[in-house]
Amino acid sequence: MNLRNILVPLGAVALIVFGFSAYGWAGVAAVVGGLVMWALLHFTRLVNVMKKAAKRPIGYVGSAVMLNARLAEGVNLMHVVAMTQALGELLSAEGADPEIYRWTDGTRSHVTCEFRQGKLVKWTLERPPADADTPAQGA
Structure with missing residues (x-):
């Protein structure tokens, strides 16, 4: 189990208790209002990322x-989707850990990313081989 699943709710409860002990019910209202605002900001960001990703082809x-x-190690899948503005093409079995996604560009180069527990652990860039009979650009 992820430690964050325990610490975040405990931190919220501790803030509410502190708000009550310091300012009474007005403190509780202020802390709960702040927590709701924080949750709404994250929800709004998630909706905006998914709205942009819905307009582009998968992968x-x-x-x-x-x-x-x-890319950097440790970023979550939502951060990568926000960078690419597209959902990745799922290469692993659905619900399997690690999850493997691929994003491909117009030149058939692609980045394959591996996520463990929602965090990026490794990625590889693969570029198609250049044809020997194709002239180099700018020549």
Whole structure:
């Protein structure tokens, strides 16, 4: 079990108890109002990310190379979806851990990301081989 699942509710209860002991019921109202505002901010961000992702094809990203450069270990899946503005193509079995997603760009380069418990643990960039008979750009 994730320790965050225990500490966040305990922290909320501790804040409510502190609010009551310091300011009475007005303190409880202020703390609960702050907690509701915090929850609404996270919900609004989630809805905006999903609204943008709904407008793009699944597994598409503008540039796989730029996505590869911007990724960092430990970020959650929602953060990656916010960066790509698209849902990833699920490669692993549904509900399996680790979850493996892929984002592909227009040049068929793709980034494959592995998430364990919702956090990014590793990713790989794969670029298609350049054809020998195709002239280089700018030449």
